Amino acid sequence: MKDKIQQIKEDAVSKIEASKTIEDIENVRIAYLGKKSAFNEILKGLKDLSPEEKKEIGPLANQTKKELQHLIDDKKMALESVIDEKKEWIDVTAPGTKHAHGHLHPLSIVQRDIENIFNSMGFEIADGPDIESESYNFDAINMPDDHPGRDMQDTFWISREDGRKKGTGTVMRTQTSGVQVRYMEKHKPPFRIIVPGRVFRNEATDASHEHTFHQFEALVVGDDVSVANFLYIAETFFSEFFGQEIKARLRPSYFPFVEPGFEFDISCTNCGGKGCSTCSQTGWIEVGGAGMVHQNVFEAAGYEKDKYQGFAWGFGLERLAMMKYKINDIRLFHSGDVRFTRQF
Ligand code: DAH
Numbered sequence: 517m518k519d520k521i522q523q524i525k526e527d528a529v530s531k532i533e534a535s536k537t538i539e540d541i542e543n544v545r546i547a548y549l550g551k552k553s554a555f556n557e558i559l560k561g562l563k564d565l566s567p568e569e570k571k572e573i574g575p576l577a578n579q580t581k582k583e584l585q586h587l588i589d590d591k592k593m594a595l596e597s598v599i600d601e602k603k604e605w606i607d608v609t610a611p612g613t614k615h616a617h618g619h620l621h622p623l624s625i626v627q628r629d630i631e632n633i634f635n636s637m638g639f640e641i642a643d644g645p646d647i648e649s650e651s652y653n654f655d656a657i658n659m660p661d662d663h664p665g666r667d668m669q670d671t672f673w674i675s676r677e678d679g680r681k682k683g684t685g686t687v688m689r690t691q692t693s694g695v696q697v698r699y700m701e702k703h704k705p706p707f708r709i710i711v712p713g714r715v716f717r718n719e720a721t722d723a724s725h726e727h728t729f730h731q732f733e734a735l736v737v738g739d740d741v742s743v744a745n746f747l748y749i750a751e752t753f754f755s756e757f758f759g760q761e762i763k764a765r766l767r768p769s770y771f772p773f774v775e776p777g778f779e780f781d782i783s784c785t786n787c788g789g790k791g792c793s794t795c796s797q798t799g800w801i802e803v804g805g806a807g808m809v810h811q812n813v814f815e816a817a818g819y820e821k822d823k824y825q826g827f828a829w830g831f832g833l834e835r836l837a838m839m840k841y842k843i844n845d846i847r848l849f850h851s852g853d854v855r856f857t858r859q860f
Contacts, residue, residue, distance in 0.1 A: 517573050518572070520554075521555075521573070521580055524554055524558075525584065528544065528587075529587065531547070532591050535591055537595065538592060538595050541591050541592050542592075544588060549581065549584060549585060549588070555577075558573075558577055559578075559581070562577065619857075621857060623834065626836060626837040627730070629757060630732060630753075633756045634710045634734070634753065637749065637752065637753070639709060640708065640709050640710075641709070641712065642709040642710070642711045644689070644692070644698050644699075644711065644713060645689070646713070647686060647687075648688075648694050649684075649685075649686060649687075650685035650686065652694040652695075652698055653687050653694040654666060655816075656813070656816040657693050657697060657773040657816070658810050658813055658816075659772045659773070663772055669717060671688075671690050672687060673685060674686040674687060688715075688716035689713070689715055689716065690717055691715055691731060691830065692712070692732065693733055695713070695733060696711075696809075697813065697816050699735070700735075700813075700817030700818075700819065701817050701818060705738050705739070705819075706737060707735075707736075707737060708735070709735050709736075710732055710733065710734050710735075711732065711734075712730065712731075712732050712833070713731060713733075714728060715728075715729060715730065715731050721846075722847075723845045723846060723847070726834065726847060728850065729834050729846070730832065730833035731831065732831055732833060733828065734749075735809070735828050736826055736827055737814075737824050737825070739825065740825060742825070743766070745827065746827040747766070750764045750780065750782075757836065758785050758840065760785065760788070763782065765782075766806070767779045767780070767781065769805060771807055772810070773810050774805075774806070774807020774808055774809060774810055774828055775811075776807055777806070777807035778805070779802060779806075780802075780805070780806050781800035782800070782801055782803050783801075784798075784799050784800060784801050785801070785839050803831050803832075804829060804830055804832070805829070806828065808825065808826070809824075809827065809828050813828075834846050841860075
């Protein structure tokens with residue numbers, strides 16, 4: 517009996533070694549360990565043996581069965597991994613998987629475009645904090661606490677204690693204009709800068725209003741900077757930005773930090789000024805505020821009064837992006853909706 521078991525084991529081992537496919541190894545398993553196998557017959561016959569034989573043959577048979585089972589399992593695993601490897605190596609015609617690439621948000625694209633155009637006109641890019649002191653955001657640019665102009669902007673206050681000293685609060689900046697005095701405190705004219713930045717307003721949102729949006733402030737200061745310089749720079753910038761000839765026009769308006777102040781329009785980018793639904797048939801589209809820097813602002817920056825002249829100009833980044841790409845809802849920019857951002 518012992519020899520028989522040994523014989524079966526040797527046969528099985530050589531068959532296992534010779535197996536080349538999963539099917540081969542499965543056949544070996546059935547033949548040697550299956551219900552009808554010679555090995556199973558031995559196990560079944562154990563009960564008819566004498567107690568001494570049982571003691572010897574029982575454990576040997578079980579041990580051998582286990583060993584064979586292990587060998588078969590190992591061989592099967594090895595064959596399976598060969599098959600996997602083959603798949604990976606051989607099927608060079610399988611189509612590759614597409615990896616998603618990151619890309620710029622439309623606002624970043626537009627911001628870079630604007631910065632490049634102004635850079636080419638000799639402007640530097642300046643920066644200021646999103647969380648701003650009340651004094652830079654308002655007081656320094658001629659909007660003290662009791663100034664009616666403050667009502668033009670709904671403000672998110674970060675701190676503003678009762679009974680505080682005037683001008684000591686902190687705000688989410690409502691405009692990039694606050695960077696004007698920040699910059700001028702550290703630099704003397706002549707200079708030209710633009711200040712791109714995120715701004716915040718505590719107001720309800722709709723298709724053309726967001727609580728968080730971006731502005732570009734332009735500030736040009738020197739001895740003899742004039743409104744004509746502003747117009748020239750504005751027309752050059754917008755023509756470059758929209759890739760078509762753009763005219764600008766000024767309408768008198770009021771902003772506390774400029775005198776005189778203007779609202780300015782550009783010729784409609786859709787119809788070129790003839791009149792269409794985009795410009796409500798007027799041929800013009802309003803794009804921002806501007807004016808000659810108020811002498812109080814120069815004074816707040818520590819400049820001698822009436823020594824310099826300059827223009828300041830502010831416009832919304834989203835507005836320009838919407839015009840350029842024909843986007844009809846400002847809320848899409850921060851919606852996080854990839855169906856929107858994937859288009860850029
Ligand atoms: N800061 C103004 C606003 O947010 C925009 C503005 C108007 C900026 C006139 C200027 C300016 O520099 O001269 O509504």
